[in-house]
Amino acid sequence: MIELENVAYSYGGGELFSDLDLSLQPGSFHFLTGPSGAGKTTLLKLCYGELVATAGDVRLFGDDVRGMDRDKVALARRRIGVVHQDCRFLDHLPVAENIALPLTVSGRSSEGSDIDDLMAWVGLTRQADQLPPELSGGERQRAALARAVIMSPEVIIADEPTGNIDWEMSQRLLALLVELNRMGKAVLIATHDLTLIRAAKAQVQARVLRLKDRRLVAAGADL
Amino acid sequence: MAALLAGDKMADRAVPPTGFTARLTVFTAAAMAFLAVFALALSLATGRLADRWAEELARTSTLRISAPEGQQEAQTRAALSVLETTPGISAARALSEEETRALLEPWFGPDLPVETLPIPQLIEIVEAGEGYDATGLRARLQAEVPGAVLDDHTRWREPLVDAAGRLRALGVFALLLIAGSTGAMITLAAQAALAANEQVIRVLRLVGAQDSYIARAFVRRFTLRALTGALAGTAAGMLGIFLLPEADAAGGFLTGLGFRGAGWLLPLLIPPLAALVAFAATRSAALRVLRAAS
Numbered sequence: 001m002i003e004l005e006n007v008a009y010s011y012g013g014g015e016l017f018s019d020l021d022l023s024l025q026p027g028s029f030h031f032l033t034g035p036s037g038a039g040k041t042t043l044l045k046l047c048y049g050e051l052v053a054t055a056g057d058v059r060l061f062g063d064d065v066r067g068m069d070r071d072k073v074a075l076a077r078r079r080i081g082v083v084h085q086d087c088r089f090l091d092h093l094p095v096a097e098n099i100a101l102p103l104t105v106s107g108r109s110s111e112g113s114d115i116d117d118l119m120a121w122v123g124l125t126r127q128a129d130q131l132p133p134e135l136s137g138g139e140r141q142r143a144a145l146a147r148a149v150i151m152s153p154e155v156i157i158a159d160e161p162t163g164n165i166d167w168e169m170s171q172r173l174l175a176l177l178v179e180l181n182r183m184g185k186a187v188l189i190a191t192h193d194l195t196l197i198r199a200a201k202a203q204v205q206a207r208v209l210r211l212k213d214r215r216l217v218a219a220g221a222d223l
Numbered sequence: 224m225a226a227l228l229a230g231d232k233m234a235d236r237a238v239p240p241t242g243f244t245a246r247l248t249v250f251t252a253a254a255m256a257f258l259a260v261f262a263l264a265l266s267l268a269t270g271r272l273a274d275r276w277a278e279e280l281a282r283t284s285t286l287r288i289s290a291p292e293g294q295q296e297a298q299t300r301a302a303l304s305v306l307e308t309t310p311g312i313s314a315a316r317a318l319s320e321e322e323t324r325a326l327l328e329p330w331f332g333p334d335l336p337v338e339t340l341p342i343p344q345l346i347e348i349v350e351a352g353e354g355y356d357a358t359g360l361r362a363r364l365q366a367e368v369p370g371a372v373l374d375d376h377t378r379w380r381e382p383l384v385d386a387a388g389r390l391r392a393l394g395v396f397a398l399l400l401i402a403g404s405t406g407a408m409i410t411l412a413a414q415a416a417l418a419a420n421e422q423v424i425r426v427l428r429l430v431g432a433q434d435s436y437i438a439r440a441f442v443r444r445f446t447l448r449a450l451t452g453a454l455a456g457t458a459a460g461m462l463g464i465f466l467l468p469e470a471d472a473a474g475g476f477l478t479g480l481g482f483r484g485a486g487w488l489l490p491l492l493i494p495p496l497a498a499l500v501a502f503a504a505t506r507s508a509a510l511r512v513l514r515a516a517s
């Protein structure tokens with residue numbers, strides 16, 4: 001579904017990474033680790049078409065990103081649920097409307113979708129009518145996850161989804177991701193959280209990749 | 224555009240309300256519509272004036288005969304026979320006393336004792352086709368009817384007709400200028416709104432919004448604002464014109480500034496046109512900004 005081949009990226013200075021291959025297939029579960037500043041977030045942005053590789057090919061659902069216009073990228077993004085590291089919302093809209101935003105912009109009504117169930121599941125029922133700036137860090141991350149999965153996308157990409165939440169909540173997030181993965185969705189999570197990785201490996205076949213010294217390699221068996 | 228106005232409530236909410244660009248747009252649209260009403264009235268009135276003068280007055284002229292007592296009738300007959308044989312004149316008719324009195328009445332009142340005054344005899348000349356050769360006619364009249372003076376309206380009215388025609392063109396030009404500056408102002412306001420909402424646009428893109436969706440939220444808003452403002456401005460302008468003091472036809476140009484009959488429907492086109500201008504201006508601004516910020 002998402003394929004990277006010989007990909008390199010540079011923000012203008014030196015290359016952050018090069019000769020990078022990655023393939024997200026239905027039902028695959030990947031973790032991406034690596035030191036801060038290694039380029040994990042950058043790599044994820046390549047995967048959902050926000051950045052375009054400086055070398056190599058990125059294909060989203062079979063189409064080369066370089067040949068896609070913005071409208072096609074927008075359509076591809078509806079099939080990819082993304083939890084961003086900095087969780088950006090529309091600060092003037094209540095949380096519930098923010099979570100329903102992917103439905104709204106793709107012209108679907110949020111009526112009949114299980115937005116209430118989803119809000120309850122991420123524990124935000126009480127906050128539904130609050131504005132995003134009024135949420136705690138962990139609540140923001142849960143809202144971001146709810147927004148990422150509301151379209152039941154084929155691929156779920158999460159950047160540090162458990163950065164601000166407690167262990168119990170991160171277990172619930174993981175359980176949701178595992179459940180979605182079992183439904184055949186590809187999952188890619190960038191994280192520093194080794195306990196999260198270990199917990200996941202107990203439940204699914206997860207591959208752990210490490211971005212280090214400009215290369216993407218499989219992590220050691222200790223993970 | 225109908226679908227645009229019917230609207231998508233949620234798309235509207237996606238972009239936060241922006242105070243100053245909203246007020247700027249409404250105010251600009253109102254002010255411009257107000258001006259447009261007057262420009263329209265001006266060009267309609269001058270158009271009417273130019274048409275009337277050109278149409279009626281250029282086609283008739285008057286021959287004035289002031290002869291000493293006793294010769295008046297003979298000279299009038301002589302003049303009529305000269306006129307009858309002049310090419311380019313379809314009819315010539317001596318005005319009766321009543322007609323003369325009616326002509327003078329607006330100036331001297333109804334009690335003018337026409338009989339006792341040395342009022343010249345007037346002959347109305349109706350031109351045919353291209354008209355007659357005024358210089359040639361004058362020469363013949365001088366020889367045969369010494370008391371005749373040819374009053375040829377065309378000559379002195381020509382520059383007036385010309386001026387009225389130009390005034391009408393200026394009115395039309397003013398309307399175009401108003402439309403153009405409305406478009407420019409709304410483009411600026413829309414650009415400011417887009418710039419202020421950069422973050423919103425980024426979030427919308429991240430969740431898969433296409434440019435047309437994002438643009439629509441802005442376009443709809445600015446179109447509605449322009450429509451609202453223009454409705455208010457047009458209403459105010461029309462009221463202003465309606466309240467212009469009524470004067471009789473002799474009042475001439477200034478009091479002729481109003482709309483006549485079906486002409487009152489024309490300014491009603493201003494609000495939809497303003498909305499159309501706002502629609503086009505915002506849409507092109509939005510798509511341009513979105514293209515640049517990819």
Ligand SMILES: Nc1ncnc2c1ncn2[C@@H]1O[C@H](COP(=O)(O)OP(=O)(O)OP(=O)(O)O)[C@@H](O)[C@H]1O
Pocket residue numbers: 011016034035036037038039040041042043085
């Ligand atoms: N827009 C940008 N322009 C220039 N440099 C950038 C930009 N975004 C990121 N970088 C740089 O690229 C490098 C990789 O950044 P990235 O955010 O991908 O790292 P990361 O692995 O996600 O780090 P972290 O674990 O802290 O989130 C960093 O050195 C960062 O400073």
Ligand SMILES: [Mg+2]
Pocket residue numbers: 040041042085159
């Ligand atoms: Mg990062």
